[in-house]
Structure formats: structure tokens, C-alpha cells
Amino acid sequence: MSADDTSGSLDRPTEDISLSINGESVSAEVEPRHKLSDFLRDAQDLRGVRVGCEHGVCGACTVLMDGQAVKSCLTYAVQADGTEIETVEGLAEDGALHPIQEAFHEEHALQCGFCTSGFVMASKELLDENPDPSKEAVEKGLADNICRCTGYQNIYDAVLRAADRMDGESTVDEEEEA
Amino acid sequence: MSSHARTDAAEEGETETKKERFTGSGMARVEDHRILTGEAEYIHDKAPEDSLHMALLRSVHPHADIVDIDTSEAEDHPGCHLVLTAEDIKAEYNPMPAGLEGFEEWSLADGRARYVGEPVVAVIADDRYVAEDVVDLVNVKYDQLDCVVDPREAREDEVVVHEEFGTNVGDHEELVFGDPDSAFEEADHVIEKSYSWGRISGVPLETAGVVAQYDDDTDSFDIDCNIQLHTLVDDTVYETLGYDPDDVNLDVPPDVGGSFGTKIAIHRYCCLAAMASKELNKPVTFVEDRIENLQGGDMHSTEREYDVKVALDDDGTIRALDFWFVDDFGAWPRYPVNQVLKPLSVLTNAFDVQDARYEYDLVLTNKTCQTAYRGFGVPSHLYALEMLVDDAAEALGIDPDELRRRNLIEAHQMPYQLPSKNIYDSGDFPAALAHVQQRIEEERDGGLLDPETVEQKREEGKYRGVRPTVHIEPGVSGSDWTDRQRSDREGLEERNREDVAELPEHLRAEIRPDGTVKAYLATDTSGQGHQTLVSQLLADELGVLPSDIEVGYLDSETAPTEYGTAASRMAVMLSGAAQGLGKELVSNLERLAAETWDCDEDDVTYRDGAVVRVDGGGEETLSLAELAAQDDESGLTRASYDYEHPTTQLEQFDEALSKKLPVYPTAAFAANAPIVEVDTKTGEVDILKFYSLRDCGTQLNPTIVEGQAHGGLAQGIGAALQEEFGYDESGQPQAITLFDYKLPSIEHIPELELEHTETPSPFTATGAKGTGEGGMIDGPASLACSINAALEPLGVRADQIPFTPNRIRERIRQVEGEE
Numbered sequence: 001m002s003a004d005d006t007s008g009s010l011d012r013p014t015e016d017i018s019l020s021i022n023g024e025s026v027s028a029e030v031e032p033r034h035k036l037s038d039f040l041r042d043a044q045d046l047r048g049v050r051v052g053c054e055h056g057v058c059g060a061c062t063v064l065m066d067g068q069a070v071k072s073c074l075t076y077a078v079q080a081d082g083t084e085i086e087t088v089e090g091l092a093e094d095g096a097l098h099p100i101q102e103a104f105h106e107e108h109a110l111q112c113g114f115c116t117s118g119f120v121m122a123s124k125e126l127l128d129e130n131p132d133p134s135k136e137a138v139e140k141g142l143a144d145n146i147c148r149c150t151g152y153q154n155i156y157d158a159v160l161r162a163a164d165r166m167d168g169e170s171t172v173d174e175e176e177e178a
Numbered sequence: 179m180s181s182h183a184r185t186d187a188a189e190e191g192e193t194e195t196k197k198e199r200f201t202g203s204g205m206a207r208v209e210d211h212r213i214l215t216g217e218a219e220y221i222h223d224k225a226p227e228d229s230l231h232m233a234l235l236r237s238v239h240p241h242a243d244i245v246d247i248d249t250s251e252a253e254d255h256p257g258c259h260l261v262l263t264a265e266d267i268k269a270e271y272n273p274m275p276a277g278l279e280g281f282e283e284w285s286l287a288d289g290r291a292r293y294v295g296e297p298v299v300a301v302i303a304d305d306r307y308v309a310e311d312v313v314d315l316v317n318v319k320y321d322q323l324d325c326v327v328d329p330r331e332a333r334e335d336e337v338v339v340h341e342e343f344g345t346n347v348g349d350h351e352e353l354v355f356g357d358p359d360s361a362f363e364e365a366d367h368v369i370e371k372s373y374s375w376g377r378i379s380g381v382p383l384e385t386a387g388v389v390a391q392y393d394d395d396t397d398s399f400d401i402d403c404n405i406q407l408h409t410l411v412d413d414t415v416y417e418t419l420g421y422d423p424d425d426v427n428l429d430v431p432p433d434v435g436g437s438f439g440t441k442i443a444i445h446r447y448c449c450l451a452a453m454a455s456k457e458l459n460k461p462v463t464f465v466e467d468r469i470e471n472l473q474g475g476d477m478h479s480t481e482r483e484y485d486v487k488v489a490l491d492d493d494g495t496i497r498a499l500d501f502w503f504v505d506d507f508g509a510w511p512r513y514p515v516n517q518v519l520k521p522l523s524v525l526t527n528a529f530d531v532q533d534a535r536y537e538y539d540l541v542l543t544n545k546t547c548q549t550a551y552r553g554f555g556v557p558s559h560l561y562a563l564e565m566l567v568d569d570a571a572e573a574l575g576i577d578p579d580e581l582r583r584r585n586l587i588e589a590h591q592m593p594y595q596l597p598s599k600n601i602y603d604s605g606d607f608p609a610a611l612a613h614v615q616q617r618i619e620e621e622r623d624g625g626l627l628d629p630e631t632v633e634q635k636r637e638e639g640k641y642r643g644v645r646p647t648v649h650i651e652p653g654v655s656g657s658d659w660t661d662r663q664r665s666d667r668e669g670l671e672e673r674n675r676e677d678v679a680e681l682p683e684h685l686r687a688e689i690r691p692d693g694t695v696k697a698y699l700a701t702d703t704s705g706q707g708h709q710t711l712v713s714q715l716l717a718d719e720l721g722v723l724p725s726d727i728e729v730g731y732l733d734s735e736t737a738p739t740e741y742g743t744a745a746s747r748m749a750v751m752l753s754g755a756a757q758g759l760g761k762e763l764v765s766n767l768e769r770l771a772a773e774t775w776d777c778d779e780d781d782v783t784y785r786d787g788a789v790v791r792v793d794g795g796g797e798e799t800l801s802l803a804e805l806a807a808q809d810d811e812s813g814l815t816r817a818s819y820d821y822e823h824p825t826t827q828l829e830q831f832d833e834a835l836s837k838k839l840p841v842y843p844t845a846a847f848a849a850n851a852p853i854v855e856v857d858t859k860t861g862e863v864d865i866l867k868f869y870s871l872r873d874c875g876t877q878l879n880p881t882i883v884e885g886q887a888h889g890g891l892a893q894g895i896g897a898a899l900q901e902e903f904g905y906d907e908s909g910q911p912q913a914i915t916l917f918d919y920k921l922p923s924i925e926h927i928p929e930l931e932l933e934h935t936e937t938p939s940p941f942t943a944t945g946a947k948g949t950g951e952g953g954m955i956d957g958p959a960s961l962a963c964s965i966n967a968a969l970e971p972l973g974v975r976a977d978q979i980p981f982t983p984n985r986i987r988e989r990i991r992q993v994e995g996e997e
Contacts, residue, residue, distance in 0.1 A: 033307065047223040048216020050435070052383040053468040057916035060383055088216040101214040105206055108881045111889060112705030113213030114220065114383040114435025142924045146916070148383050148436050149705050151888030151953075152924040 017081040021046070022090030030077040036070075037061040039077035040087060048088040048117045052146070059145030062118035063087050069125040069144075088117035091124070100124055100162040109158035111149030118145050123159045131167050133159070200714040200724055201753075201944075204881035207710045208724065209433075218433040221387035221404040225463040229389060230259055232451055232464040233309035235299040235316050236474050237291035240544035240909025241325035241337070244289055244298060244318060252301060252315040257308035260454055261316065262300040264288035267453055274418045274445060277511035278540075279664060280343050285418065285449045291320070292339055292509035293546050294911055295474015297446065302454045302462055325544035325909040329483055329506035332541040339509060339542040348511050349540040349663050353522070355597035356533035358489075361498035365489035369570045372485050374978040375558035377506070377903035379479040380551045380893070381921060382704070384435020385466040386444040386475060390451035394459055398425035403448050404434045406441040407742045408702050410681075411513070412734040414445035419452055426452075428734035434704035438893070438954075439550030439744065440477045441704075443512045473914040478903050479551035480517055481506040484562040488570050494581045496570075498533040499526060501562065505538060505555075508545040515540065516660050516840075517548070517555030520652070522598040523840040524556060527563050528607045528648040528847065529585040532597050544909045552893060552954040554745060560649055561959040561979055568645070568966045569975065578645060578967075583611060586648065593940070599834035600652070602845035603875075603939045603947070607648045610849035610871050610935070614646045617869045617931070618851045626853050626866050636971075639858045642866070643968025646851040649956035651874075652842030653948030655745035656825055657681045662838040670837050678835045680826050681741040683751035685759045686732075686818035687716065689767075693787075693803030695720065695727045697759070699752070701742035702731065706950060707882045708748055712756050714879060715944075719760020721786035722802070738820075746948030750844060753878055754821035754943035762817040770814040771800045824941045844939045844947035846874040850960035852928075856968045858990055861983030863899055863965060865928035870956075872932060875939040875947030886949050887932055894957015896922040902980050 018027045021044060030039055035054075040046045040063065049072055052060035056074040063072045064086040091098035097105065100123050110116040119142065126133060126141030133141065138159050147155060212218045225231070249261040264286040273282045282288075287298045299316050303309035326337040332346040339346055362368055388403040399419065405411060408428045416426035428448070434441070447464050455462040466475055487500035505518050518538045525534055571578035587594050589606035596602070621627040621644075632642050658678045662670075684700040697712055709729035717724040741747065764784040771789035772779040781793035789805065791798040800808070809815040824843045825831040834841045851869040856862070868891065877883045900920040904912035913919035938945025962976035965986075969975070974989045 031307070041223075046216065047219070050220070050384070051222065052385075052435075053916045055468065055915050055917070058383055058468075058921075088214070092215050097211070097214060104214055105210045108207065108885050110210060110213055110705075111707070111885060112382070112384070112434060112436040113209070113218055116213055117216055120214065139924050144923075146383065146921050146923060148381065148438075148893070148921065149889045150885055151890075151892030151930070152927045153888050153930055154885065156924065 015078050017078055019080050019082060020084040022086060032076060032078050034077045035073055036075040036077045036080050037072035040072060040085070046087045046089050050114050050117055052114065057146065058115065059122060060115050060118040062121045062145065064121055064125055067125070067128065069122050086121070088120055091120065099165040100127065103158040103162035103165065107154045107158035107161055109150060109154040115145060115147045119147065119155055123162065126159065127163055127166055132163060200717045201878055202876070204879060205710060205714055205724060206881065207707045208713055209707060209709055213433065219431055220384055220433045220435050221402060221431055222384065222465055224389045224402050224431065226389065226461050229461040229463045230302045230304065230458060231306045231309045232300055232302050232454060232462055233306060233313045234297040234470070235301070235313045235318065236470065237287060237294060237296045237298050239291055239320050239322050240294050241323040242291050242320035243323065244287060244291060245321050246319040247299060248317040249299070251317070252312045255312045255315055257304040258301060258312045259458055260302040262286065262450065262454060271453060272418050272420050274449065275414050277513055277515040278348050281340065281510060283510050285446050293474065293544050294909060295470065295546055296509065297474070300450050300454065302458065306465070327543055327545060327905050327907065327909050329481065329504045329541050329543060332506070332543045333504060333539055339544060346542045347539050348507060348542050349515065350538065351667070352535070352537040354535050358498040358500060358533040358535045361533040362487070362489045362500070365497040366492045367490045367574060368487060369490070369566065369573050370487045371566055371569050372483070373562045373565050374484070375480060375482045375561060376978070376980055377478050377481040378551070378897045378901050378980070379477055379549070379903065380436070380438030380440040381919060382436030382438060382440060385468060385471045386441060386447055387465045388448045388451045389461055389463045390448065390455040391461040392452065392456040392459060398427070399452050400427050400429065401448050401452055402429050402431065403444065404430060404441055405444050405448065406437040406439065406702060406704065407744055409700055409734050409737045409740050410742055411442050411445065415448045415452070418445065418449040424735060430702035430731065432703070432731055434702060437704040438552040439554060440479070443476050443547070443549040446476065468916065469914050472919055473911050474546055476512065476547040477549050478508060478546045479514065479548055480555050480558050482558045486562050486566050488566050490570055490574060494574060494576045494584050496529055496531050496585045499531055499563070500535045502537045505540050506543050506545065507540055508543060508547040510547045511540070511542070512547050512549060514548045514550050514555070515663050517550065519659070519662060520555045520840050521559035523600040523652040523842040524560070524650045525596050525598040527560055527650055528587055530587045530591065531585070534597050545905055546911065552890065553951045556652065557897065557955050557958050560955065561962055564647055564959040564963050565975065565977065568963055579615065582647065583608060586611065593830065595830070599837065599839050600842055601830050602650065603843060603941045604937045605845055605847050605873060606937065607847060610847065610873065611646055611648050613871050614849045614851040614869050618644050618646065618853065621853065635855065640855050641858060641968040641971065642853065642855045643964055643970065644851050644853045645963040645967040646849060647960045647963050648847060648849045649959060651746065651846040651848065651949065651952045651955045653746040653844035653846055654750045654824060654842060655747060656823055656835065656841035657741050658835060659838040659840050665838060673836045675832050675836050680823040681739070682820035682822045683755045684738050684740050684818065684820050685712070685752065685755035686816070687759055687763060689802050689806045689815035691803065691806050693801055693806060695722065697727060697729045698732050699729060700732050700737035700740045701748065703743060706743070706748060707879065708752060710882065711749070711752055711878055715753055715756035716760050719757060720763065745842065746846070746950035748950070749878055749946045749948045750824065750942045751821055753946050755819055757943050758821055759817055759819035762819050766814040766817055767805055770805055770808055770812060774800065774808050821943065828941060843941045844875065846947040846949050846952060848872045848952055848956045850956055852961050852964045854961065854964045854968050856965060856986060861986035863981070863986070865895065865961070867931060868928050869931045871935065872952060873935045873937050874949035874952070875942070876936055876945035877934065878944065878946055880934070883934065883949055884932060887953050888930060890951065890953020891930060891957050892922055892927050893954040895927060895961065897954065897980060898958040898961040899980050900926070900982060
């Protein structure tokens with residue numbers, strides 16, 4: 001917290017935080033009331049984090065914190081101190097789309113795209129934990145995200161396509177290791 | 179520049195007509211990459227570094243006099259730059275244009291607040307956090323007034339929302355087609371019922387946003403915002419500011435996070451941010467938060483109470499229809515005034531009926547203002563009509579499927595003129611109905627509707643049912659009729675075709691020095707894939723690859739005033755424009771090549787991305803890049819094209835056009851059969867499977883067509899079963915978070931069994947019909963019919979939309995109590 005907080009109600013105290021964002025170390029001074037979503041969007045220029053409702057229903061702002069999906073609009077930036085944050089900007093490598101992004105494109109699982117980052121990140125958490133999800137597991141994994149354009153079926157298909165592809169990749173890796 | 183894939187693929191000896199075309203293929207979208215990688219730039223991403231931020235203080239009362247506004251404490255806050263009240267803006271600006279004459283609405287409540295959430299004070303501060311701090315320091319003293327929330331009661335005028343207007347009935351019209359009175363008198367049966375359609379809306383995930391910047395040097399404004407139809411509705415901004423259109427430049431980002439019609443009415447925010455920007459000479463940003471959006475964002479849509487009648491003969495022939503409804507517009511009338519008229523374009527839905535009456539009261543109440551929403555007033559009309567047909571079938575003891583089949587318009591009757599003078603272009607409705615009937619027949623044999631399963635489920639209190647229905651999706655709105663309410667209606671009789679002015683759709687393109695093509699849309703977009711569509715169509719016209727065509731956008735100042743994205747127009751209007759533009763460019767390029775070679779234009783021909791000399795001898799060609807290099811002065815590598823509205827050349831539409839009756843020259847259609855299971859204990863409706871046969875004429879991109887159907891049906895399902903902006907009796911809104919306004923999640927959307935047929939429109943350049951509103955138009959009516967079928971043994975009807983679990987339990991308790 002900053003040293004002087006004597007100016008009454010107009011004072012804006014801050015705290016220092018250090019965290020990793022998409023593999024890069026970041027240190028910043030933030031207000032305790034500053035939402036993680038706003039911190040990522042405004043201070044870190046990660047505009048792929050979308051804010052749709054700011055009360056935790058729509059999931060557009062979903063990012064991974066230490067591998068777990070969190071709604072960054074319900075998380076304060078100070079709560080992210082010491083964590084590893086992953087956003088949609090960190091997925092594509094050397095210009096090549098991540099298998100989940102690729103599958104969303106191929107299955108036409110996005111229209112306006114405002115919810116897409118959130119869905120992609122929720123899918124990543126789901127597939128990281130369960131590489132071969134059942135229909136029910138996909139439903140459960142994505143039930144915290146709202147899409148208003150595509151109607152979910154293509155999103156569901158995209159997650160399964162990504163699962164196939166990622167599963168395929170890991171099989172290759174195993175074979176190589178063997 | 180790439181060579182053309184189609185020619186590579188073409189086998190020797192194949193004719194040109196066999197070449198692969200991009201149009202009609204399910205090409206993946208060009209828009210996706212930047213969205214998927216987080217690079218898309220929506221309006222929420224736009225605020226420049228030095229921008230200030232606006233927040234609004236909104237009325238907490240549905241109806242109250244504003245006695246005093248004390249801004250002194252707010253102004254003392256060190257982060258506060260400006261506080262605006264109605265008094266401040268009235269000194270310099272104009273009221274916002276209203277949907278009807280006789281209303282004076284300022285961008286901030288002037289002396290009286292008329293709905294909860296109405297903006298009263300605007301504050302501008304360093305950032306949004308501080309702006310909200312400052313809003314808390316504004317003290318408003320209100321004197322509360324009685325309010326009116328029930329639309330039927332509002333007609334009594336006991337509480338009048340606008341004293342100077344004198345009545346809550348903002349508009350009223352009775353339209354009579356044919357001779358319904360005689361038909362009702364002569365028919366064997368008259369069935370009369372009431373149905374109710376709740377306040378539902380699009381609720382796009384992206385809220386409204388604006389960045390306004392005033393330029394002192396030129397005394398003009400640059401306004402980035404996510405308004406829909408920015409070249410058409412820019413008057414709501416420049417007229418309010420009191421500037422010429424050329425001095426108020428609205429620019430919509432290429433990425434808009436959904437609109438579904440709703441964002442046509444966000445001009446208030448644009449105006450306030452612009453006013454503040456002028457006062458402070460700095461950019462001002464406003465991003466609406468979700469609670470503001472749901473409560474007082476002027477984003478609600480159609481709310482109607484219907485009293486309807488049908489006249490039938492013993493054999494089930496529908497003789498006449500009679501619609502009366504009251505539409506609750508909330509506190510101020512906006513553009514959706516036309517939502518009460520659009521249903522005239524599908525007055526009898528898919529039924530062959532020539533006598534009808536249509537009457538409405540448009541009322542004002544102490545609720546949030548209405549905006550447009552996907553389907554623009556049609557979903558509730560089709561719902562009321564289909565419910566009435568179900569009730570009539572029951573009253574006559576006729577199988578509802580049979581009653582529908584007997585009254586459907588037959589394929590040989592196409593094009594079919596409705597009594598309300600609009601025309602259905604093409605389609606075979608009985609065949610579509612028969613097809614989905616066949617699909618559900620298959621379910622009766624060991625499937626979801628196997629009699630044994632149905633019986634067994636019923637014993638558990640779970641009632642299954644399905645009822646196939648056919649619905650029309652009117653497409654490609656004309657524009658001339660949309661000021662009917664402001665016109666002298668008596669005088670309309672005297673009008674003729676020469677008085678009609680329709681708006682075309684504009685597209686332009688240029689060949690760039692590297693031989694690629696840059697095209698510009700005059701419309702804004704919000705996820706429909708317009709860039710993909712134009713790149714597909716232009717690629718075919720120019721014989722290049724879609725990846726060689728980049729599609730950008732024109733701002734409101736540069737673009738001509740066009741109608742833009744509304745009423746499923748863009749598939750038809752943009753494809754027509756792209757085709758015309760392609761031909762124009764080709765002709766230009768041939769001329770340019772002929773000039774370059776100094777030969778006759780007949781001696782050259784455009785083929786596969788180059789002009790070829792065909793007058794014998796040499797095999798000279800000029801590629802697009804070479805042509806671009808030739809084009810110093812002539813401008814021949816640039817072209818623009820305006821695709822005229824399809825009705826402008828068709829005499830069949832003369833009567834509808836001259837009388838300002840809604841003109842929608844395409845009739846996309848769907849035959850639906852959702853299989854539902856209603857749990858009578860919980861009132862939950864489980865949609866087990868949704869069969870739908872859909873036809874939107876020529877499919878320009880089947881992937882996008884399918885996507886539109888999925889999205890539309892998801893919204894239709896939400897509307898039918900769970901979404902609603904309820905109000906309590908004291909005028910307080912009941913759905914101000916997404917916990918209360920229940921959008922469907924992945925758990926609510928069933929397996930969709932979609933099939934498509936293609937009946938090209940004879941009225942449009944490409945045969946496309948438009949398909950942007952389907953699903954939302956037909957989903958609620960078809961679900962309600964299936965619920966009727968499921969609950970038939972209990973005598974319960976889905977007489978109110980949304981038919982929520984609570985309402986279902988209520989109805990079941992009612993009939994149980996009556997027994």
C-alpha cells in the first residue's frame with residue numbers, strides 16, 4: 001500500500017503486485033478495487049479479455065489463473081499477486097493457432113466473437129484436465145459461459161474436434177518418447 | 179497475387195460453368211483469425227490514452243418530478259471534469275428525434291423521470307472508477323408520482339406518462355383487408371382468445387460504447403460507437419447535436435459484439451459523450467455496464483397483449499383473422515414503432531386467408547424504452563396466430579396438423595399476394611410440413627415418441643409432445659413504408675408508385691497496386707460474416723481468390739445514406755451489390771486494357787483475374803497489378819455499385835409500396851417440429867430434439883446460413899422459455915442482472931436436427947432470401963405449439979411467452995383446481 005493515505009475519502013491507495021502473464025513476469029501498482037479484467041485490458045493491453053456483464057454470469061472475461069478458469073471481472077488484480085495468468089493472447093505460437101482456436105474457426109463456433117476468448121479459455125481448462133471429455137463434461141465445462149450468437153452446437157463440436165486433435169498430438173508425443 | 183484455384187482444378191475440356199465457385203461453398207470466415215487471437219478491436223477497446231470517462235446517474239424511480247439536482251459535492255471531487263444536467267444541454271443542443279411526433283426527449287431527463295434507469299446526470303472524470311465515485315456525490319431530490327406499468331391499464335389514461343401529449347396511446351391504427359366482417363358473420367365458428375408476449379430482447383454480450391472527440395479546428399465530431407445502421411440512424415446524433423451530417427462522423431468498428439437490432443437506439447450515449455467532449459475539448463469514452471444495459475439501456479423489445487379471433491367453417495377452412503393488440507413501448511417511442519406494422523408482411527403466416535383485420539394501440543408506460551430486436555415484432559404475431567389455430571382445432575375437434583395442412587398456401591399459388599399486399603416470392607410449404615411430419619413419424623417407432631415410452635414417461639409426470647408448424651421469415655425490408663406513422667394516412671390512398679423512394683445498398687472496390695482488391699461496405703456488421711460473403715462473391719465475379727480481397731468499412735460521412743444491416747437484408751442486398759460491382763469492375767478493366775493496347779473493347783476479355791487480348795495472334799494479358807499500374811488518371815480500377823431494392827422493378831409490389839404497407843420481397847421459411855418433454859412437477863421444459871427444415875433461397879455460404887439458424891433458434895428458445903424483463907406493480911424492473919434475465923446456456927440448447935432446401939427467390943439477383951432472423955421468428959411459436967401438444971391431456975395451453983416453469987406450474991394447478 002502507498003505510504004500516504006491521509007487525504008480522506010478521495011485517497012486512492014495502491015498495492016504492488018507481481019505475477020506472470022502469458023509467461024512474462026509483470027510487476028505493477030494497482031488499486032485494491034481494480035478488477036483483474038480491467039487490469040489485464042487497460043494496464044496490460046490484453047484486449048482479448050472481454051467484459052460482458054461484470055457480475056460473473058457471462059464468462060466473456062474468463063482467463064486461467066494457475067491453470068484454473070476464473071472470471072476476471074469477479075477477481076481483483078491484487079488477488080492475482082503471485083499467480084500465473086493465461087489469456088487468449090498467449091495461445092497462438094509463432095502465428096499458428098492453438099488447436100482450440102483452430103477448431104473454433106473450422107466449426108464456425110463464433111459469430112460476433114465477443115464471448116469467444118472466454119469460451120476458448122474455458123475449453124482450455126476443460127481439455128487440460130480432461131483430454132477426452134464426454135458430452136456431459138463439455139456441457140458442465142462450458143455452462144459458465146454465455147454465447148448469444150452461435151447457439152452452442154458448433155462450440156460443442158469445436159471442443160470435441162480440439163480434443164481429438166490435442167489427443168492425437170499427445171499420442172504422437174508418447175510414441176516419440178517410447 | 180495468387181493464380182486462380184478454379185482454373186487449376188478445371189480439367190481440360192471442361193466448360194467454364196463447371197468451375198468451382200466460392201459462392202455457395204461453406205468457406206470458413208475471414209473474420210475469425212483476429213477474433214480468436216484477441217486482436218479484434220471492439221468499441222470497448224477504443225479509448226485513446228488521453229480519454230476521459232463518462233458515467234451516468236440514473237433515476238431510481240419509475241415516475242418522479244426532479245425537484246433539485248445538487249452537483250456541488252461532485253464538482254469538488256479532484257477527479258471530476260464535468261457534470262451535465264438537462265439544464266446544461268438544453269441551452270446548447272436539441273432534443274433527440276422521437277419515433278412519433280409530439281414528444282420532446284432530451285438526452286438527460288428534463289424535470290421528470292419516467293422510468294427506472296433513465297439517465298438524469300452525466301459526469302465526466304479521469305477514469306470509470308472515479309466517474310462512478312463522482313456519480314455517488316450527486317444529490318437528486320425527487321418527488322415521486324404514481325406510475326403505470328400495465329399496458330392495458332395504460333390505455334385508460336389514469337396516469338399519463340406525457341402530460342403534454344395528453345394520452346398514453348401514442349399511436350393507433352385499424353387496417354381492414356378484404357371483408358372480414360362478412361366472413362366472421364357467415365363462418366360456422368368463431369374462436370376468440372387472448373395471449374400475452376413478454377418483454378424480451380437481444381441482450382448482446384457487448385454493451386453499448388462510444389468514444390467521442392470534438393475537433394475545435396473544424397468544429398466537428400468524430401464518434402466511434404457500436405450503433406447499428408450507422409449510415410441510416412446518424413440523424414439521431416447529428417440532429418441532437420444541431421450539426422450538419424458532414425460534421426458528425428460516426429464510425430463503427432469492424433468488430434461489434436452482437437446487436438440483433440438492439441443497438442440502433444444507443445444514440446443517447448453518443449450525443450452525451452459528444453457534448454461532453456466539446457465542452458472539455460478532450461475525447462470522452464462511455465461504456466455501458468450490464469446493469470445499465472438491462473435496466474435502463476433503452477434495449478428492451480416487444481411486449482404485447484393480444485386479443486385475437488378466427489372464423490372457420492366446419493371443414494376447418496379458415497375464413498378470416500382478426501388481430502388486436504396493445505404494444506407497451508415504455509416511456510418514449512423510438513424506431514420500433516414499425517415493429518407494430520412489420521407483421522402485416524406475414525399477416526396470415528403460411529395460411530391462405532384473404533380477409534383480415536389488424537388493429538393496434540401503441541402505449542406508453544413507465545418502463546424502459548423499446549428498441550428493435552431480431553424478427554422486429556413478427557415473432558409475437560406468429561405466436562399469437564399459431565396458438566389461435568391450436569385453440570380453433572381443439573374447439574372444432576379437428577386434428578391440428580390436419581387443420582394446418584388444409585389451410586397452407588400451395589406451391590402453385592406462388593408468388594402469393596397476402597391481403598396486406600406483401601408478396602411471398604416462392605416456396606412449397608405443404609412439402610416442408612410433410613417432411614418434418616415424416617421425421618417425427620420415425621420417432622414414434624422406437625424413438626423419442628414411441629407410444630410406450632411416452633406412456634411410461636407420463637406416469638412419471640413427464641409429458642412429451644410435438645406439433646409441426648410452418649413459419650415465414652419476411653426478408654429484405656423496404657424502407658419507404660417505415661415512416662407510415664408520420665404520414666397522413668388518409669392521403670396514402672392517393673399515393674402512387676412515383677412517390678415511393680427506396681434505398682439501395684452500396685458497395686465499392688478498388689484494385690490495389692499489388693493486384694489485390696479492397697472492397698468497402700457501407701454498412702456495419704456484428705458477426706454475420708459480411709466480409710466473408712463479399713469476398714466470396716467478388717472472388718467469383720473477378721476470378722480471383724477470396725484471400726485476394728480485403729473488405730473494409732465506410733464511415734457515416736463517406737458512405738451514402740444506406741439502409742444497412744436490418745431485416746435479413748444483407749445476404750440479398752450485399753450479394754446483389756457484389757455481383758453488380760464485380761461486373762462493373764470487369765467492364766472498367768476491359769476498357770482500361772483496350773485503351774492500353776489501343777484496340778477495340780471487343781478485342782479484349784476479362785478472364786480469371788486478368789484481361790486477355792482475344793483478337794487473334796498474340797497471347798497478351800494484363801494482370802490486375804499491371805492494370806492498377808496503368809490506371810493513373812482514368813479511375814477505371816475503382817468502381818462503386820448500388821444494388822436497388824428488389825421491389826423497385828416489380829409491379830407486383832405497386833400497391834404495397836404506394837400505400838406504405840410493409841414490403842418484404844422474400845419469404846424464407848421453416849417447418850419446425852421440436853419434441854418437448856414437460857415435467858409437470860417442476861414445470862421445466864426439456865427440448866429433446868429440434869427438427870427443422872429451413873429454406874432461405876440460394877445459400878451463399880451454407881456454414882453461415884447454418885450458424886444463423888443455430889443462433890436464431892437459441893434466441894427463440896430463450897424467448898419461449900426463460901427470458902423476460904419483468905416489472906413489479908410499483909414499476910421496478912425485475913431483471914437487472916444476468917442472474918434475473920436468464921439467457922440460455924449450453925445446457926438449455928437441445929440437439930438441432932437442421933435440414934435445408936433451396937428455393938431461389940425469383941425477385942433477387944442471386945436467389946438469396948436472407949436468413950438473419952429465422953429461429954427467433956419461428957422458435958417461440960413452434961415451441962409453444964409443441965408444449966400445447968404435450969400438455970393437451972391436462973388441458974393446459976402455452977398462452978403466455980415466456981412459458982416459464984413457474985407459469986407452467988401455475989396453469990397446471992389452475993386446471994387441477996377446476997377439476
